[in-house]
Amino acid sequence: MTTSSCDFEKCEAIKENLKYIREKIANAAASSGRSENDVRLMAVTKTVDPVYINYSIDECGVDLIGENKVQEFLSKKDSLHLNGVAKHLIGHLQTNKVNKIVTEVDMIQSVDSLHLAKEISKRAGEAGITANVLLEINIGGEESKTGYDKKTLLSELSELSELSALKVNGIMIIPPICESEKELSKYFFEASETFSEIKEKSLTNFDMKILSMGMSGDYELAVKYGSNMVRIGSAIYGARIYK
Numbered sequence: 563m564t565t566s567s568c569d570f571e572k573c574e575a576i577k578e579n580l581k582y583i584r585e586k587i588a589n590a591a592a593s594s595g596r597s598e599n600d601v602r603l604m605a606v607t608k609t610v611d612p613v614y615i616n617y618s619i620d621e622c623g624v625d626l627i628g629e630n631k632v633q634e635f636l637s638k639k640d641s642l643h644l645n646g647v648a649k650h651l652i653g654h655l656q657t658n659k660v661n662k663i664v665t666e667v668d669m670i671q672s673v674d675s676l677h678l679a680k681e682i683s684k685r686a687g688e689a690g691i692t693a694n695v696l697l698e699i700n701i702g703g704e705e706s707k708t709g710y711d712k713k714t715l716l717s718e719l720s721e722l723s724e725l726s727a728l729k730v731n732g733i734m735i736i737p738p739i740c741e742s743e744k745e746l747s748k749y750f751f752e753a754s755e756t757f758s759e760i761k762e763k764s765l766t767n768f769d770m771k772i773l774s775m776g777m778s779g780d781y782e783l784a785v786k787y788g789s790n791m792v793r794i795g796s797a798i799y800g801a802r803i804y805k
């Protein structure tokens with residue numbers, strides 16, 4: 563990842579985009595009787611040049627970033643102005659990379675199996691920390707996606723609650739691509755219900771407070787259905803260029 567200088571127009575666009583997104587979030591929160599402060603905005607920074615990530619942190623108030631890949635995050639992090647900024651891993655995590663990342667991020671949003679959860683708890687325990695995680699549910703039951711099968715997750719909750727160096731803070735979903743808003747709403751609603759269902763159980767080592775759903779194309783709808791963390795990449799930084 564090369565660090566170039568900041569292109570003025572691109573920086574202006576990022577600032578405008580964030581202003582627009584924050585307004586939309588505030589309106590969506592208000593329309594569901596909530597305050598804009600209830601909804602946390604994550605800037606998804608995968609493939610984004612550090613110079614633009616730093617601009618959004620230094621000049622636009624971004625205080626939470628999400629990265630998908632362990633290697634990409636580790637190679638970029640020293641170039642980032644991360645003072646006071648929370649870092650979350652949001653992409654699929656392989657068990658053999660857990661020890662590289664568990665002490666580097668504030669939360670792992672992509673826990674999708676008991677096997678992975680156990681490894682995170684084990685490594686966190688060895689490092690003397692508690693790992694904050696979200697459980698990722700494959701809400702559309704799609705073969706092509708990672709994430710917990712909902713039934714499997716519900717059946718493994720008690721085992722998850724026994725992992726002493728793990729703290730479950732909530733759930734994360736990526737819905738399937740939908741033809742209509744109605745269809746998409748169904749997934750957001752289901753995620754919201756599942757979140758409440760797990761919360762009501764008041765399990766040990768669970769503190770259900772984050773419902774992470776909503777991306778560039780659907781965050782307003784997600785907020786209307788109770789999301790309190792939206793993960794937004796391309797609507798802030800522009801289309802991603804994969805190298």
Ligand SMILES: *Cc1c(COP(=O)(O)O)cnc(C)c1O
Nearest residue numbers: 606652777778793794795796797
């Ligand atoms: C890339 C990514 C996002 C952001 O996607 P955009 O559509 O660019 O906003 C959000 N969540 C996850 C898990 C992602 O991988």
